[in-house]
Amino acid sequence: MNQHTVKMRELARELLSSGQVSLVLGWEKGNLWYKSPPVFISRVEDVEKLIFDEFCHNNLAKYLMDLVHHSGKIAVFVKGCDSRAINRLLQDNQIKREKLYIIGVPCPGLKDPDDAVGKKQGAEVKNSAKCATCSYPNPVVYDALLWETVPVNTTKAPVEELIAKLDSMTPDERYAYWTEQFSRCIRCFACRNVCPACNCRECCFDQAEPDWLGKANNLSENQFMQMTRAMHVAGRCIECGECERVCPMNIPLMAINKKVARDIAELFGECAAGLDLEKRPPLGHFDLNDPEKFM
Amino acid sequence: MKLAYYPGCSLSTTGIEYNMSTLAVARTLGLDLWEIPEWNCCGASSAHLTNHLLALALPARNLAIAEEAGLDVAVPCAACFARFKATEAAVKDSAETRATIEEVIGRKYEAKYTVKSLLDVFVNTVGLSQIKTLVNRPLEGLKVAPYYGCLLVRPHKITQFDDPEDPVTIDQIMSAIGAEPVYWGYKTECCGAAHPTVVPEVGLKMLKSIYQGARDAGADCIVTACPLCLTNLDMRQKEVGEQNNTQYNLPVFYFTELVGLALGHDPHTLGIDKHFVDALAFLKNKGFLNPVQNRRDSE
């Protein structure tokens, strides 16, 4: 058992037994060695289920939305990306800070479970794509930080290369690329369901009136869906990479989100989401001196 | 404390007493000045008038050498200081400029360390209270006109030093050594730079208004931090006086000379004998040349 896990259990035990919190959200070891699904712990004796390893992918923040009416205080473990999700939900008025005990776990970067499939436990596994360029491995909001912060890596991620590649293409080539990608979409909405920025009570894609999204599963509707989602999370996406990780069809969704985030930074100045609660989302305010292209 | 030291061309010729007094005083104040080896001329006061890149590159070579040694740079000459600051700002401002400069000088220079005027070093690194405690010949009753000229304070966004309209560092240092700085309106007026030499019909008039201003303010002497200003004000004083049928009798000092005097140094060590307007006689009259027994050097 690693030191991290020890520390997690220690704190969880203390919080539960002292009655400070009535529920702890963490990760446990699943049936497969390369999966560490979320676990909800309300009894002290279950604290032993908690673990931290390189497969704790799930962003626990989103689960808090299902617990808004939970009567007691909830402790939740957050990696850097998860902590930004917490801020996302706080800023969107979806959860209440005073009902949370946030435990920060600086994240050393996770492994790619898809690469582990079929391998033996302990085998060499690739790093997870979403962690490759993570700029915020250390939690940005927490009540307790479980261990020392980790250094930020600055390597260039594959997604950046993909964006650069797409940028260098002609419009038709780009269109062809995305056609190929979106044609695969099976409209399972996993991307939306996992996304901390997608926190509407009722998604516009599920509405019959207005009929934003047609029921037919075709390329055009898929394009509508993904572009609309890109605009809805524009300036709000915390770049956790969960959408792309959970996509069963491996559509490179983060290329879109990263590209939009970069455009926004270029146009309106750096405004990475989920870092500062006081900073309003860039499409929710304006500056008189914004770039002017429409004269 | 250790600083790289860039004396510049003037301090080995016309401004030799600035160098002498600086080095003498620095020892007393506990400043370790490391002269940049094989330094070259910074290009003031001509390069920036004719060629932008050259004006940035000449100081950059010196700065690069200091940066290799990992030191902030102390610059006594106001003109050199202005050029160094301009280079520092340009390199900080643009990676592109930096690359061009590095290419031209054939050395790496990232502007990691700060260029400081010697005044800045005295007031903010050494500190006025430190100077005050080391004084053993307070220059009481000496009325000085602090003269800053242009280059220390302008352009302010580059020099980032003192106030562009009402600088006070020399005033503060003078007060610390017991002298009395007078208030006058010519603190930052231009002495004409090369004009008194090159276009004397213009330059000498510029100097005249400064002498007149100091005299009107009741000053006994002028104190400066710029070798060009001093040379102009000192060397041309007699000539300007003759042109205007007067004698100004305003000795011109480097602030380091007066600090050195107050700290108890011998006037000859400080180079006070090297002025055109007779400074020694003046100081003697004022009673500031009586030997001092126990000079306290800072360790």
Added chain:
Amino acid sequence: MLKNLEEVRVFMERINLTPGLAQAKPIRDSLKEHCGTDVGRCYQCGKCTAGCPVAFAMDYTPREIVRLLQLGLKEEALKSKTIWLCATCDTCSTRCPREVEPAKLMEGLRQEAKAKGLVADKRLDLFNDLFLQLVEKYGRVHEMGLILKFNLLSAQPLKDAGHGPGMFLKGKINPLPHTIKDNGEVKQIFARVRALGGEGK
């Protein structure tokens, strides 16, 4: 100062604005690019001139130079003594309410005037050239040599002769040029700047 009636007449001649105004915009744009300052912003308040320590000797005041440029009369500005007399003390730029920087403008105009052979005061130009020649040659400035050479070349060999011996006696002027041991590096800098066309923005 105007010497005779002839000069008065020429000086006061009516200017036809039409050709100049056609040039005003490109002139403004090129100055913005080369000097980093925008003459179009000037509203002719005269604060630059009011504080200029050299204005008394100029043929056009700094404000008037800007006005000439606003009207597209750049040739006139290039031929003026003003641009050579500016001591670059930056008082004007520091106080300008419209953030125009006349001192930078003068620098740019000098460079252009020189390129076009329109140097109105040869002495200042000569001085700058000599200065840089010395730096290139020796790495440092030899001030005695500079002044002597300047006086010689500006045809006033005895101008500062009165000061020379005084300086010499006071140990202020080294009779021999001082230099840095290996000046190859400084010479390289000059060479590379020339190779880059002299402009390094």
Added chain:
Amino acid sequence: MSIEAVKADKAASQENWEPKILVFACNWCTYAGADLAGLSRLQYPPNVRILRVPCSGRVNPQFVIRAFQKGIDGVLVAGCHPGDCHYATGNYFTRRRYLVMQRLLEFMGMDPARFQARWISGSEGPKFQQVVTQLTQDIKALGPNRKLRDME
């Protein structure tokens, strides 16, 4: 290529193909500007259809995608000049949204000419004429839009 797309291609090659262009016009400036163009009898290509909205800030980017889905060839979102918005600030949000949207459309492979935004005031009848004329020409040069289009 679907049959529809082939048909569209064919249509493009036919000389009588005319693009359809949708203009979202804010009621207070651009719609008034278009009215003024009419009052002044300023002719422009009949390809544009104006959809009146109270403010350019009302134009949801989803409307734009929808129009492309349904076969429009070009879209213009137009409103008051910055500082002139009847609702004080609506167009500043428009500006932010559509600066982002424009880049997104391009990233998705749309031709930038097909989606544009402009500020046209109530007094700018000639500007309205000039903008829609230019837009029509640009889109004619591109041919019919097939991208994002719902072919079923």
Added chain:
Amino acid sequence: MKRVGVFICHCGTNIAHTVDCEKVAKTAAEFPHVVFSTDYKYMCSEPGQMVIKNAIKEHKLDRIVVASCSPRMHEPTFRKCMESAGLNPYLMEMANIREHCSWVHPDKEKGTEKAIDLVKMAVAKVVKNTPLTRSSIPIHKRALVIGGGIAGIQAALDIADAGYVVDIVEKEPSIGGRMAQVDKTFPTLDCSACILTPKMVDAAQHPNINLVTYSEIEKVEGYVGNFEVTIRHKARSVDVSKCTGCGTCWEKCPTKVASEFELGLGTRKAIYTPFPQAVPNKPVIDRDNCRYFKTGKCMVCQKLCPTGAVDYTQEDQLETIRYGAIVVATGFDLFDHSVYGEYGYGKYPDVITGLQFERLINASGPTAGKIKRPSDHKEPKTIVFIKCVGSRDEAKGKPYCSKTCCMYTAKHATLVKEKIKDSQAIVFYMDVRTPGKNYEEFYQRAVDEYGVQYVRGRVSKIYQKGDKLIVKGEDTLLGKQVEVEADMVVLATAMVARSDAGDLARKVGFSYDQHDFFTEAHPKLRPVETHTAGVYLAGACQGPKDIPDSVSQASAAAAKVCGLLSKNEMATEPIISAVNESICSGCGLCISICPYKAIDLKTITERVHGKMLERQVAAVNSGLCQGCGACTVACRSSALNLRGFTNEQILAEVDALCL
């Protein structure tokens, strides 16, 4: 089943000349839901409207489309027509086939094709229309004026004279404002106090006006007709109901401090009224400087007060009052010229501001009206005036023109020449701007009759030389440097917004510009309104203004207030945003986008699985919403929708056009 009628107008030949109206009508008859379609020469005419009304009756139409001119022209006409036919006026849409079609497309075939498209879009939209009704909000007939300067006083008097109760909230102990500090007024040179003090007394004695001095606005809630304003009454330490204003307390108070009213040129006591003609003439204790509050000892004022009005135990009190309308008249501050190093950083005692000069020439000022310079109380002989200090100076101050300085500097120079016969008054200027009745004449008199010397150029430097101030400038008309040895320098410093202007604007909820001046709803056509309904502006808080302009704007604001208060209730446009609470997730992104602060979060309770649970949702205030629809785009789940321009309606139009 919806029953749509379509009416195509020929507009004489205006439309029919290039659009085949008959064909359009025939084609439209085939559109879904259309049960009747016709064309007519002039739809807007009486008989044209009869065609519509008859068709509605005859064909049981429940909604119509009129294809004619711009809705900006005749939408109200056809809405009225709907109403008189017994239908909801909002079940009507127009297709603009004149301005947007027949007048701009000479090709009849193409024009007809486009007209058909436009009608198709309108039909698709109208099918989605729902009946909308105007609602009304009650108007509370009481007005609040914030600021008791000349603008506030004038606005209050006008409103009160119209019969409405109005409260003036003033943060100083007395009303009067800046005008009370001014000596004489241009261009007539009548004394400021002589014309102001009667107005102050009028306001105090008016049965409909309540003076609420030494008080500040704490909080503003609500909306037009129904503002809930919380006012903080600062502790005066004097019971106003007992105080008679006899003056014993301030005569005997031992503590002297610099007077704000005299701008540092004179002193006042710790218990004080700002100036002798103060209204109300009742003092306050400046607790920061009062000996009792600092040391616990003294109590001279309390001991000597004949009516026992001094009360050291008073505390700030909050009071909430409901108002129908608010006039903001908070005035201006002066630019702090200490940023001008070249003018001595405000350190030369004889370099003063224009307002300080007003105090120096004022008979009730610190020098009893004798011009004496602050440093040595000598009479200055040479006085230099510098205009545009801070104004028109982007580098150190403000880019705008302060509008009043040209005139008051001419006035000051005139008064110098009048009071000191052997004096020199020299004005350094860049432009002389005198656009006002009798203003240019006034300026010319200063030059012609009084011999004031105007020098065109901005001063570059002032420095002290002995007891003189050396002023260096350029005479730009001459192209020469000039210098003046002055005894005193008067700076015409810029008018700037009050330092707390932004705070107040945020509290009340209206917008302000980059210089913190309050923003009018329209620079030309709605100059006294703000974007917030029911809030109006008067005086220099909106931008630099002189007294005549401030008074005019105050009366204009008062007229607007009276217009509003004259009604018992106010109809609101039905084209506003509405929230679908079942969808709204309460994220609040719409709130920051709304320019009218019309959206708030509210808590609702709903039954979920047998439990009553609370959650927050957006709520649109129909009194504030102006119907721009910006919020609808911020709302990702379409919980917000704009009535009359719903997502469904716009999508229907888009679909109709494309398909």
